[in-house]
Amino acid sequence: MDGMLFQLFVYLCAAVVAVPIAKRLGLGSVLGYLIAGIIIGPALGLVGDETSEIRHFAELGVVMMLFLIGLELDPSTLWQMRARLLGMGGLQVALSALLIAAAALILGADWRLALAVGLIFSLSSTAIVMQTLSEKGLAGTQGGRSSFSVLLFQDIALVPLLAVLPLLASPELMLINADALAHAPTAANAVAQVEEMSLVAGLPGWAHGLVVLGAIAAILFGGYFLSRPLLRFVAESRLREIFTATVLLLVVGIALLMTLVDLSPALGTFIAGVILANSEFRHELESDIEPFKGILLGLFFITVGAGIDVEILFGDFATVLGLTLGVILLKGCVLFGLARLFRLKTPDRWLFTLGLAQAGEFGFVLLNFSMANSVIATEDAKLLSLVVALSMLLTPALFVIYDKLIQPHRSRMEPAEADEIDEQGPVIIAGIGRFGQIVNRLLIASGVRTVVLDHEAAQIETQHRFGIKSFFGDATRPDLLHAAGIEDAQLLIVAIDDRDRAVQLVEYVKRRYPSVKVLARAFDMNHLYLLRKAGADVALREVFDASLRLGAEALKELGMHPFKVEKMARAFRRHDEAGLDQLYELWDEHPDVSRNRAIMARAREHRETLAQLMETDRLQLHDRTERGWTPPPTGAQE
């Protein structure tokens, strides 16, 4: 226990100290984590052998990140990406693998080893790249989207890679390993343990394929048909931590299933994310997973830094550095060529090239896997792991180059990146009860993009039946608002039933996001004033309009001319609204308005003026109330 607490303390301490400093220096959080890892690992020796174990655990962060990315992409968006995904991604993996393999051959490696190394190093780091891109707000640019397509293809490519790598085993290594196995029972145990945890080990190729397809079918089926009833059921219990636990269960379960069939866990959760992207729970899922992802991903980066083997690094510094730079250069050439082929604009081309030139976290996995399958000798694998780590370590530096040299030219080089700027932020509607529904219908009918939030799962269900896109969740939760896109939102419409929380929500949003206009539904005058004080740009009393209209209908029923009634109603409204403004000056937060003498007096006065106005209107020909067309006095014409 003490040991664990100490480890935890060390890791957290390193992150808390290094990351903010790195961020302040403009290096980005990823480099901060990596440096933190180097400090506690190789530099101070506070953490040791357990890093690789922790790294394995922390890879869940990558898995969660892919889940979150999946949630942002619904199937149709994914389908639109297919050309870039297969074309760019496929070419990138194939060309990089060939080029690196060729280089390895020249350096004197066996062809099998060369090809394995090429394949392993063709992959890039999803963790670093996606984290950095979203941190710098570049994920939506052409370069960012292209990078994502390639990374996604690499994740998919992991499946065939795991199948192909064992075929590249070198005969000599197999002999040595078999020998070692025979003499070292512990190693044999370890291998046995690994096999125990696999559903496909030892199966013939066709059966393996069937199991894999079955697992993916299970995710698709479960995602479509089971996850939503489950989440709804849990949501009804109104226990937030259980909802979070369910989401974690979902992600961990899928990751486990994928591992059991030798697929990339990240790929499995990505698929699950895409399936859930259209569900009403999307934003709730996002905000629940986000903090776990953040911390685990950070932990993952720290372990990369901490795992650097100083002995090998400094023992053969020139080789490691040379290999690393060589890999980055070769991959960079391929990427730059692809960026030209796919006609990326200049700054995007550089973003794409500099961003993806490193080797990725799957490199560690594949190197271990290759080692176990007698493809690569242990010594070589250690050296190559170091190359992977170092190339990842250099990536933030490459991003810094992009920031300093390329990015400043961006605005000049492409003055109108229309599809980025034109994209209007959404309108968020909090509360989709009787009030919010009408607001939402009007906006949608007018072609406005809305994001609807409500904490009643049943309410959301009804909306879905009408084909209205809405999400489950408590709109007063900051993280949920964040997931719904409050940063980019143009408007927030507050139509939730809880008066006090409505006021809190308005107050919070106006304080945190002053640029978002807030329109709120008020229950009565006091609530209206509270909302106005909280900063609402527009607050309307919920029953005022309907009452006024009903009153107008009554006047029409009494035989008054409809246009006259219309003008009376308008005059009444104007008078009433003016009165509201006047009374607001006297209002205080005293909960009982009836005890505010000044306000009562003014209200009485105001009511009297209205009566006067209406009276005058009836008696005098030249009315001032409605101020419609008024006939000139008879005989006044010259």
Place this chain on the structure above:
Amino acid sequence: MTSEPRRATDTDPPRTWERRILVLYAHPSPDRSEVNRHLADAAIRTQGVTLVDLYGEYPDYGIDVDREQARLRAHEVIVFLHPLYWYSTPAILKEWQDLALEHGFAYGTEGTALHGKIFFSALTAGGPELAYRAEGFHHFGIRELLNPLEQTAHLCGMVYLPPFALFSARTALEEGRLETHIADWVTLLKALRDDRLDISHAQKLRMLNAELPSLIRED
């Protein structure tokens, strides 16, 4: 920008200029406007000009008479900016006349608030200029068709100027006539503002844009 919110100075703009100009802009669907919208934007950018988007400000036609009369008092030149609808203004400008030009304010023995102010209409017409004459498709010249406005101005004691008009307005953009028209419009507004327009000469013309350069004195 045409539905720019009301500015506090609407009813009391500074008296920096010889004449302050009030442009009452009426287009029921400004997002589909090809000419008027740009004229409105140009007017907003011209100093000394107050632009009121009537449809924007009174979407329910509920004209605020007091506010409109205050605006009229605070300007020396009144301009209607609109497309020609049925040989007249769009409906809201008629409603504006019905309500804002009250007896005792705009006409009648006490109604002298508008005396001496300059009035004209800046309009766009779909038909070609040749159609607006006795032997043409529309049978009347543009100035004749606007006789009701001219007489309204006279009854209110205002100085009436002929219209500033753009014909064949639907093809103005593609034929490249829009830029010149906007430039003329701004020139006209500035000349009025700085009292450089030959008013008595202008009054006799059929249209303001016909001989615009000869009407303007360079200072």
